[in-house]
Amino acid sequence: MSNVSIDSLSLTYVNESGAFPALQNVSLSIEEGEFVSFIGPSGCGKTTLLSIIAGLLEQTSGSIFIKNKESIGYMLQHDYLFPWLSIEKNITLGQRIQGSDNEIAHRKALKWLERFGLTDKKNDLPQALSGGMRQRVALIRTLATDPSLMLLDEPFSALDQQTKLKLEDLVSATLKAEQKTAILVTHDISEAIAMSDRVILFSPRPGKVAQVFTIPQSIRDCTPFESRQHQDFQDQFQLIWKELDRFES
Structure with missing residues (x-):
């Protein structure tokens, strides 16, 4: 059963300078216990979508269903x-x-x-x-x-590499053991592959779902640290990198 279901969701910011579409016709679903990462070019609306899921922003159009919207945890880049x-x-x-x-x-x-x-x-x-x-x-x-749903907005990006890798393993093992549904926003392709069941790539603003990558089970069976050494990891990295590079070149 879907924990999060989003249908044709759009958001447009309006100010004195005009209207600026941030997200356009986003449709996706996330199953209970699934770990999904959002990646894409800077400014594509990843964090904006996370804020809508958290209830901090309201979409302009479309719908969003969260199975238990009263039970959401939000972990940010800064610990606050x-x-x-x-x-x-x-x-x-x-x-x-x-x-x-x-x-x-x-x-x-x-x-x-x-x-x-x-x-x-x-x-x-x-x-x-x-x-x-x-x-x-x-x-x-x-x-x-x-919380039944964990929202992770670049929680490891301010850490040194060794600490980051250790914390990825800790978070991954904890959320799996507790059977939490999780959404991670990250700019780090390796991190997205290492931690996720699926990686959702967004196009440049206005953000749309450009492609969805299902991570091979062989990688998902490893810890995030171990997965980076797996023979299938580099192939998956190159596949996602190629698609992301099309937007940023």
């Missing part, structure tokens, strides 16, 4: 941890906002800290943590509200 709150209070912030900050929920949040090796940091302030640790805390804060 509150610097004056301890790590423990940061990860339970979403629970408090939702009014679900009971003892059971609190224990679950602390359990995530334990699973991610951060229990000893629960009383620290965010500035005491490395960039990779801060992003792990941001992930825990998102998972603590138990």
